[in-house]
Amino acid sequence: MSNSGRKKPPLVAEKRYGAKPAAKPKPKRKPPAQATMKSKAKPKKAAPRRKVVKKKPTKKRHPIVAFVLGIVHWVWRLVWAFTWRTGMVFGIILAIAVGYLYTTLPDVNALLDGRARGSVTLLDRNDQVFAWRGDQFGGVVTATTVSPDLKNAIVATEDKRFYRHFGVSPRGVLGAVRINLSEGRGPLSGHGGSTITQQTAKLLCLGVEYDPAVWKNEADYVRDCRQGSLWRKAKEAMYAIAMEIKFSKDEILSVYMNRAYMGGGAYGAEAASQRYFGKPASVVNAAESAMLAGLLTAPSSLAPTSNLKRSQDRAATILRLMNEQGYLTDDETQYWQSNPAVLSAAAKAKAGGYFADWVMASGPEFFTRNTTEDVILKTTLDPRIQEAVEEGLKWVFENKVREGSKAQAAIVVMSADGAVRAMVGGRKTKVSGAFNRATQAKRQTGSAFKPFVYGTALDLGYAHDDLVDDAPYCLNIPGSGEWCPRNYTNKYYGEVPLTFALKNSLNIPAVKISESVGRENVRTVASGFGIESDLAAGPALALGASESSLLEMTGAYAGILNGGSSVTPYGLIELRLLGDDAPLMGTGGGIGERVITEGAARELIYMMEKVVSEGTGQRAAIEGWQVAGKTGTTQAARDAWFIGFTADYVAGVWMGYDDNTPLTGVTGGGLPAEIWHEAMVRVHQGLEPVPLPAFVPQPKAKEPKAKKKRGGNFLDKLIEGLVGQ
Template sequence: MSQHRKKKAAPRPRLASRLFRGTLRTAWWLGLRLAIVVAVVLAASTAWYASKLPSLDELLDPRESGSVTLVDNGGQTFAWRGQQFGIVNAETVSPHLLNAIIATEDRRFFWHFGVDLRGTARAALTNFRAGGTVQGGSSITQQVAKLIFFDNTRTLERKIKEIPAALALEWKFTKPEILSIYLNRAYLGAGTTGFEAATERYFGKPASEVTPAEAAMLAGLLRAPSRFAPTNDLKLAQSRAGLIIGLMQDQGYLTAAQAEQARAHPAVLSSAAAARAGGSFADWIMSTGPDFLTRRTTEDIEIATTFDPVLQRAAEDGLKAVFSEKLKAGSKAQAAIVVMSADGAVRAMVGGRELGSGEGEFNRATMANRQIGSLFKPFVYAAALQTGASPYDLVEDAPLTIYVPGSGNWSPQNYTRKYLGDINLAQAMANSINTATIRVQEATGRARVRAMAEDFGIPGPLPEGPALALGVSEASLLEVTGAFAGFLNDGQKVTPYGLTELRRKADGGVLMKAVPQRPVRVLDDRVAGELIWMLRQVVEFGSGGRAQLPDGRPIAGKTGTTQAARDAWFVGFSADYVTGVWMGYDDNTPLTGVTGGGLPAEIWRETMTRVEAGQPIRPLPERIPEQRVAQIIPEVPVAISNVESTVRNVVQNVIQGLFGNN
C-alpha cells in the first residue's frame, strides 16, 4: 500500500517544472511587450524632444537678458551685474578646462549614448568614499537637457524625462556641440552664465587661458555655484578645487608633477574680483540709469563711471580703522560714506559695514532717509547771508519759547543746556547753537530758508514750523553730501552723478552719454566764500575739531546729531573732495555717547587722510568777511509761559498799587 502511494507522488516535480517554465514564458511575454511599449514611448519622447530643440546658435546663448559691466574712471572693470556671458566652444577653451569638467562630471562622456549607467553607479561609489559630493551622477548630456528643458526641481519624474531629452541631444548634435552648449549655459555663481564669463569674472582672463588650478576651481563650481564661488569663500573654493585636481590626476589628465604644482599654487582671484569694491556704487548706478539699458537690458552693456578704486579703498579702510578700535565687539552700529568731487562726480561709496561685495544689498548711502539734524544749519545761515547778514552780526543765545499754532508753546534747548548770551553768527554755527540758529531763521524767514535748502538739493517738502532749523527733515547721505558740494562749487547747485557713458560691449557703440550739468547759481560769490569760511570755523574752533587732518590741510564741515542721538553725521570738504559720513542703527536705536563731532568726524578724518595722501595742499575757496559794525539779529516773537505771565501780572499789580495806572 505504501509503495503504491510513493509511485503516485512522483509526477509532482514535473508539474512544478512546467509551472516554472510557464511563469518564465509569461514573464518573458510580458517583459517583451513592456520593453516594446517602453521603447516606443522612449522613441516617441525622444523624437518629441528633438523636435523642440532650437538651433545650435540659439542654444549657445541661453539668456533672457543681457549683462552690465561697470568700469571705473581709469577704464578698469570693477563690478558686474546681470547675466554675464561670453560664447565659446569646445575647440577654443583651454584643454585643462575640458579635462576638469569631464573628470568631474562625466568621465565616459565621449563613449556613452547620453545616459551613462556605469558612470552613475561609479559616481555614487566615489562620492561615498569621499564623504561628500565630488563627482556628478548625471551625464553632461543629461545636465544639458536639464538646462534646456527643465527647472532645478529634483524629482523622479524629472530624472525619467531627462533620459529621452538626453537621447534627443545625442541624436541631433555631436559630442563637441553638446559640450559647447554646456560650456555656455552652466551657471557658475556671481551672476555668471557660462565659463567665459566666469573666467573673466574670477580670473580676469578668457577661458582659453586658464591653468589646471583655475580649471579645477571652475569645474568645482558646477555642483554648488553659490556655495563654492571664490568671491564668496576663496578657501572653500580652493579646497574643492583640490579634490578636482585629484580626479584629473587619477584619470590621466594631469601628471603627478602637474597635480602637485596645481595644489601648491591654487587659483586666486583677479585684483578686481579680490577687491570686491564698489558694490554699493554699482547698485546705485544700476538704479539711476535707464531701466531698459541696465536692469532689463537685452544686450551686453558697458557703463563708464566716475568710480575711483583708490578712493574706495580709502573710504573702506577709514571706516575699518575707527570701527575696529572704537566699537565694542558685536556692535550692530552701521555707517555709510560718500566721497565726491565738487562738481558732483561720486568717486567712492560705502553703503554700510561689511558691504560692497554683493548685489542688491541695502545701501545706507542712497536708500536710507534719516533726519539730518544740525547738518541743516548751514542752509539757515546761507539764507541769512544771502539777504545781507554778516558772519559778524550778533544774535542772542538764550532760552526761547515760540508759540506754534495748533501745537502750543515750543521751547527748544541747546545740546549743552548752556547759553552764551550775545554771539556772532560764525560762533553760533561753529558751536551748533540751537536757540541762536532758530532766531536767525525766524528773522530771515522760514520760506527763504526752505527755498535755500531745496535749491541746494535737500528733498522736500520741508517742515513749515520753526523746528525746520534743527533738521527734522529727512534726506539720504548722498543728497546731503551733494548739497554741501554746492558750497564748494562756488555756490552753484550740484546733482550727484556716477554714470558718464553707456555703450554696447560688442562694438563700443555709445547709447547714452552724461550731459554736463547746467550751472544753477544759488549763492553769489561773496556769500559762498563767507559760508565756507564759517564752515571752516566749525572745524578749527567748534564742534568739528576731531575732523582736522594731520597735515594741517584746510577743511570745512558741519556736525549733525538728531533727536535722541539716533543719527550722527559729519559732512565736510577740502579743496579737492566733499565727503559725507552717517552713523546710526538700522532699527533707529539711539547711539550711546556718539555725536556728529565724535565717531563720524573721526571716520571722516581717517577717510580723508587716506583720500588726500600724496595730494598737494590747496587752500579752500573761502572769503574772510569784511569787518563792519555788527548788526543785531532782531528778537523773534516769543510766547510767554504761564509762570512768566503770572510773575509779570504780580509785578504789574505791585507797580499799579504804588504808582497808579500812570
C-alpha cells in the same frame, strides 16, 4: 540410375509455372580516363564501420516533478513572450519619441546663450571692471577654444565616460541609486548619475522656453526644470539621446560650458573666468580650470568670492581626479595643488558694492535692473578713494568703538560737481544688494542743516560778523503752545557774530536767523541745493528736524563748495551696449542752477572753515589742508553727522543705529568727525594742499563809537524783519 542416393529438390512454383527470365545486367558506365587512372593508382578506402552506441534507458520523472517543471516552463515561455513583445513596443515608442525630439532641436548655435536677461558690467573712472550685475555671459566658447585643461577638468569631474556613452549611462545611474540608498535617501534623491548630456538637457529645460505667462518668475521656471520625478528623468533621458543623435560630443560639451551657472552671477565658462580671474577661458591654467569645474556642483557655496579656501580645496580634489584619469602627470598635479588659483584684484576687492547697487537703481530700468542686453556702464567710482574710505571706517571701528557695538555708519565722497567717487552704506563693505544707509536711510539731520539757514541770510545781505543775541527765546506755535529752543550746552553767550554762532552750533541764534529771513526762504534754499525730502514746517526747521539721506546732504554741501549752484549727485558717466563704441546715454547729473550768490557761498565757506579750525568739528582737521564742514547731532543723539569738504572733495559721514537706539556719548563732533578725518587723510595722501575758495575778511578801520558796525546789531534786523512781516 534415377534412384541413386541423391535427394531430389522439391518442386517450387518456378518449376511449376515456368521460370522467369533472368534480368539483364545493366551495362557498367566506363569511368573517365583520369578517374580510371586514379582508381588504379590509389585504391578507395573502405568506409569505417559506425560504432553502435547503445542508448541508456531514460529514467522516467516523478509525475509531480514533471508537472511542476512543466508549469515553470510554461510560465517562463509566457514571461519571455510578454517581455520581448513589451520590449519591442517600448523600443518603438522610444524611437518615435526620440525621433520627435530630434526634429524639435534647433541649431546648436541657438542653444549657446540661454539667459532670460542681460548683464551689466560696471567700470570705474579708469575703465577697470569693479562690479558685475545681472546674468553675466562674457561670450561664446566651444570645446575647442577653451583651455584643454578646462575641458579635461569638466569631463573628469562631471562625466568621465562622456565620450563613450550614448547620452545615458546605466552604470552611472545604478551607482548613484546605490549611493543614495546607502546614505538613507530615496533612490532619486541626492546623486543623480546624470551624464553631461543629461545635464545639458536639463539646462535646456528639455526645450521648454521661459514664458512669463506660465511662471511667476524665472526662479519658478528654473525650479520646474530641475524637478527630479521619475517621469521627468525618463523625458530627460530621451532628450539626451536625441541630442546625441543630432549633435557631436564637442557640440554638446560646448552648450554645457556656455549655459552652466558658475556662481557670482556668471553663466558659462567665459563669464566665470573673467569674473574670478580677469582672463579669458582660453588661457586658464590647470588650477584655475579645476576651480571653475568645481563650481558646477554647487556654484553659490563654492564660488571663490564666497569662500576662497573652500573653492581651493574642491579644486585640489578635481586635480586628483584629472591625474587618476590621465589628464595630468603626478608632478603636474602636485605643482598645481601646491599653487592653487587665486582671485583677480577686482574680484578680491569686491569694492564698490553699495555704489554699484546705487548706480543700478538710479539708471534706466530697461538698461539696468531688467535689461535683456549686455550693457557696459562707465562710472565715476575712484577705486583708490573707495579703498581709502573703507580703510578709514574700519580703523575707527576697530580702535575707537567698543567691541560688539551694533552701531552703523555710512560715507559718501564726491567732487564739487556731484561726481560720486566712493560710497559705503554700512560697516560691512564687501557686500552687494544690502541696505544702503547712504542712499536709502532717511534720518534727521540735526545741526548739519544749519549752513542752509546761514546761507539764506548771507544771500539776503547779512554778513558773517553781524551780531545775534544768544539769550532765552520762546515762540508760540499755533496748536502746540510755547516752544523754547535751548543750546546743547544749556548756556547763553549774549550778542555773538554769526560765525561764532555757527562754529559753536548754537541753537537759539539759528532759530532767530531762520525766523528773521523767513522759513520759506530757508526751505527754498535747502531744496535748491538738492534736499528733496519733506522739510519741517515749524521753527524747528532751523535745527534739522527734517529727514534727509546722506547722499542728499553731501550733494547739498557740494553746492556750497562749487560757489552756490545746485548739484545733482551722479555715478554714471556713459552707458553703451557690449560690442558698441558709441554710448547710448551720458552723464545723468552735475552742476545745475545757482541757488545763492557766489559771494554768499564764499562767505559761508569761511564761516564753515571756522567750525573745523576753532569749533565743534576740530577732530576732522587735516594737517596742511583747509577744511570746512559742520557737525550734526539729533535729539537724544539718535543720529550723528559730520559733513565737510576740502578744495578737492566733499565727504559726508552718518552714524547711528538702524533701530533708532540713541548713541552713547557720541556727537557729530566725535566719532563721525574722526571717521571723516581718517577717511579723508587717506583720500588726500599724495595730493598737494589747495586752499578753499573762501571769502577772506579784510581788516576793518576803526569806526567812531557813534557809528554801528557793518550790518548793525542783528537783533535790530530781527525786529525789523518781524515788523516787516
